Amino acid sequence: MSVAGVGEFGLIDRVTARLSYGSTVLLGPGDDAAVVAAPDARVAASTDVLVEGRHFRRDWSSARDVGHRAAAANLADIVAMGAQPTALLVALCMPPELETGWAEELADGLAAEAAKVGASVVGGDMAASPTLTIAVTALGDLGGRPPVTRSGARPGDVLALAGRIGYAAAGLTVLSRGFRTPRLLVEACRRPEVPYLAGPHAARLGATAMIDVSDGLLADLGHVAKASGVAVDVRRDAFEVPRQMRDAAQALGVDPYTWLLAGGDDHALAATFPAAVALPPDWQPIGRVTEGSGITVDGRPYDGPTGWDHFR
Template identity: 60%
Template sequence: MGDAEAENTLAGIGEFGLISRMTTGRVQPAGTLLGPGDDAAVVAAPDGRVVACTDVLVEGVHFRLDWSAPDQVGRKAAAANLADVAAMGAVPTALLVGLACRKDTAVETLTGLVDGLWAEAELAGVGVVGGDVASSPTLVLSVTALGSLEGREPVTRAGARPGEVLALCGRVGWSAAGLAVLARGFRSPAAVVGAHRVPEPPYAAGPQAALAGATSMIDISDGLIADLGHVARASGVLLDVRSRAFDMPARLVDVGAALGVDPLHWLLTGGEDHALAATFPGPEVPDGWTTIGAVRRGEPAVLVDGRLYDGGPGGWDHFAR
């Protein structure tokens, strides 16, 4: 590698050069009392409690840079965490970022990741307040999100009760369809592929659901059936999803026909759209939410139209055989 080429890599700009690119010119929200540049950041927590979550994205497992641009990966990493905060009924307040990569990683790649992280953070009204950088043979992006309950109780997975309604806010199935398209070597239709590259979580719907009396809530990251299974077990209830409740997008129908896949499978088992599912006393649900099923008595399980789903795994499991 020549000197000029080396200057365009992490080895050329160094750790602190990268940190400078991550922080210089960025505007922090009012809740960031002390931003990057010290041993730790200080973030306001008027509620006295802090919601916290972390996700790790590994190149080759969670993303591929030949399928997604660096800024799209950055946005996806931020979104996965911000959606978890929203699923607790909380409002995001800050992001912390851990980045590990090879020293010959291109500055353009790193700048794109940072720009994507900031773009999604700003969409949610938060800042990137700190983090760490390390050397690694594999590109790894770890994001921690903080949030505020604003005086409310957290909406956990354990509050669903028989007789309540099950509702969904946000899209499901789109990312899975986009992944299927990319895996076949295609790059279109753009709307479907784009949904896999950059999710669109309904951040405001989490606090909205909490204010409306949601009794349980979860972020759909691994698949609707799989994630609802966590609610069923935590609450000790049976959840029955009605397939007819879904408004099947014409785009997914078209892609399913082209690939020989029932698009309902993507809706029920596809992850990474980061929609929110919640239970409400009912029968009304907040604006923007759609009732998709019911909470019933019974052994904890997720049914589809009264039966266990037999179309394959209900979602993604990193360590399943």
């Protein structure tokens, strides 16, 4: 059955019937707005958009995959501020001929990813559109701590990474060349594995700056360097190229470090810490912060690609 067949409100009923709500949700869907508890009296908020043909393809990813990815992209921004995600709002614009089952499975993926961090899908909007588009807004609770911004890095800080990078970019290259393996890389492109716990943990440890690596490690670290007025140096030897990535790179004629240093969509977290902080196992040192400006790799300027820009 198509979306046009059940109508807007019929689809809303089908989708909301599949959702469950955490303890922070005081009032869920059904009114003009949801009500979400904000114990900290401050709310971290972020929004992101996925457009079919630009961010995902239905022949590459299931609706559930797209839901996981749409939620993860926003939840990662919240934990990158050191906050705990609480709620998602989702706007879905879709062709009337879209099958209702696709929209329902999308909702399942969104809800399942949110549940990983105790958050809930609490509302949103639907509209007809020739292009399938999912816009998600995430809310989070800072837990009484100041937000960890991009502007706090200081010379002498250690640069560290939580999560994996390069996997999603490698998977995208594999899919773009018409292949479906290695499965590890393809699945990483479909559904990122975000280190959700590492963000609030970094805030508690005293991280001076933090960012969600969504567009490429070097590009996103460039935002930290600019906002903080510092230079950031990355060590190539800090990254181990996994076997599947190495084999795929060799088969496709790609330098795997292009994926590692410039690939996005894994939603790892990069943060800077005072040198005196003992980093836990989930944070891997990958470089340092120095006086100056810009990004270097192994102490030298990097002339390769640094990341994704939607308008270039």
